[in-house]
Amino acid sequence: MSVKIFDRPDVQEFLTVLSGLDKAGGSPRMKEITHRLMTDLFRAIDDLNITPDEYWTGIAWLNDIGAAGQAGLISPGLGLDHFIDERLDAIDAAIGIENPTPRTIEGPLYVAGAPESVGFARLDDGRDIEGQTLIMHGVVHGADGKPLPGAKVEVWHCDTRGFYSHFDPTGLQAPFNMRRTIFADENGRYKFQSILPSGYGVPPGSPTERLLSALGRHGQRPAHIHFFISADGHRKLTTQINIEGDPLINDDFAYATREGLVPRVMERDDEASIHANNLNGPFAEIEWDIYLTALVDGVDNQVNEQRKRAAA
Structure with a gap:
């Protein structure tokens, strides 16, 4: 069963809050980029029905990439x-x-x-x-x-x-x-x-x-x-x-x-x-x-x- 929540008003408000767009301080450019990237990620989780196991497998892989110092290697690879x-x-x-x-x-x-x-x-x-x-x-x-x-x-x-x-x-x-x-x-x-x-x-x-x-x-x-x-x-x-x-x-x-x-x-x-x-x-x-x-x-x-x- 696939359930989608991305378009709910509370989710859209949550994206605004987590990106700091409701705050006066910080970097406007960083807020803009973070809001867009997190919006795309939330939408992908919804559209592709990404499971918690799949998500945390990805987080573990990101930790491994960082520990190995290979972010500069996978960047061209992708x-x-x-x-x-x-x-x-x-x-x-x-x-x-x-x-x-x-x-x-x-x-x-x-x-x-x-x-x-x-x-x-x-x-x-x-x-x-x-x-x-x-x-x-x-x-x-x-x-x-x-x-x-x-x-x-x-x-x-x-x-x-x-x-x-x-x-x-x-x-x-x-x-x-x-x-x-x-x-x-x-x-x-x-x-x-x-x-x-x-x-x-x-x-x-x-x-x-x-x-x-x-x-x-x-x-x-x-x-x-x-x-x-x-x-x-x-x-x-x-x-x-x-x-x-x-x-x-x-x-x-x-x-x-x-x-x-x-x-x-x-x-x-x-x-x-x-x-x-x-x-x-x-x-x-x-x-x-x-x-x-x-x-x-x-x-x-x-x-x-x-x-x-x-x-x-």
Whole structure:
């Protein structure tokens, strides 16, 4: 038997009270958001006939997500990060901004404070012998299409086991392994040497995996490399590229794959290329130019300064 009470006047009054809309103090914006979210939740409980057991199972799962520190993992897994990107794209389109380099999700594993260099950096420490050497380079362009000397390129990725430094459960990686900040040279160019990363999955048995399994979904990601790119007078770009050829490019549990973010991977085994990059053997090369967009009325309308990010 299904009984609905959502539309009762006393329930509507209760939503007003619990959201603080009948009080003078507090944050009007927080009241507005809380009232809307609780309204939608009350309606869902009524419409779907959610049982007490189902509700408290959900509460226990939320406790598990918090204890595991995986809110930033399930957020992209449920498509929220991608939806926010789609809204930002729509906002840009409405005010006439074109993004030559697409934005995409940040993910939860950025660490502030990576070592800095100008023009070039070596990301990996050479200990992951399973990894194929990668040389990646390109030019950062400004809103006028010209190269941007001094643009800040922050880059990070995982190793061939799918682990990121500072989050490696084995403890094998040194701090800031495969993490660097590169300032573009006088020609707007950046370049780094590293290894091709592997894809990875959410932790086995984790609350994130349990939810995805209940949805009939997997928790795997294709191999990818993360970027923040910023420069004076421009909006900060949050994006990532996928490694061409990965079978999960179009089946990413985090929904980060976007057209324009799968650059070609070129295999180099000729002596001239090897010598030019001071290497001892064949390597993979990715050339990828980046285009930033101008501030909107002097403001970065997409930056998320309030996000909590790990610090070394």
